[in-house]
Amino acid sequence: MARNPERRAALLDAAIEVLADEGARGLTFRAVDARAGVPTGTSSNYFTDRDQLLSQVGDRIFVRLTPEPGSVDTAMRPEPSRELVVELMRWLARRLAAERTCYLGLFELRLEATRRPELRDQLTKVLRHDLDLNIRLHLEGRMPGDADTVRLLYFALTGLLFDHFTVPGLHDDRELDDLIETVVRRIVPAD
The missing domain is CATH 1.10.10.60 (Homeodomain-like)
Known part of the structure; x- marks a missing residue:
């Protein structure tokens, strides 16, 4: 090899x-x-x-999607608030849009994981770790809301980006930043 x-x-x-x-x-x-x-x-x-290729593609996607060291700390510096959550979600969406190919590849891997238990286990482990990290950062950063708030934001952003990348004309009357703000205002409790 x-x-x-x-x-x-x-x-x-x-x-x-x-x-x-x-x-x-x-x-x-x-x-x-x-x-x-x-x-x-x-x-x-x-x-x-091919299974090894798929597995290593998954690893590579997560390497490419991982933010630069220190960038999360920098983004979390302002005072915790719903407005900061809006900005963090927009920052995340911009980062993922910059890696559109990786994000689409991840969607494809997730679909393939429904047929490949080993790939499903790997993706579950990595995505669970990422979600747990986001929950921990949210709670430790004293952001408004709880662990379920972060889960709902995760579901919403995943769906918004799926639409944005696959059927961009679906929400043609609304900009992604505006939709993110609406989602955050509806999910995250007031300061």
Whole structure:
């Protein structure tokens, strides 16, 4: 098995693009090699099978979606308030929109996980860790609301971004920032 970490990352990034553009059924070693611009057969030197590729694509997506060190602390500096939650949700939405391909790839992985128990277990573990971290940061930051507030915000933002990325004309009369503000004002208790 090949051990060039830069090449592995490039192959995984290409796999994310294939996943986002063609779905899980289009994710083949040949498609990844073509997207990465490497000779046919290169991916099979890095991944033993498609399941391993899917698993490592999931890991790579979460690496790319993880904020830069210190950026969360910086974002949480202002006084806790519902307005700060609005700004944090907008910041998160902008970050995810900047990684649109990763986010679409994650949607595809989630669908594929309904058919692959190992992938489902991996995604559940990572998403649960992320949600637990968000709940902890919210509570420790003395933001208005409780753990269920964070869960509802998670559900709302996931749905908003799913619509935004897959059927962008659905809410054509409303900007994403405005929808986020409405969601936060309806879910997060007043200061």
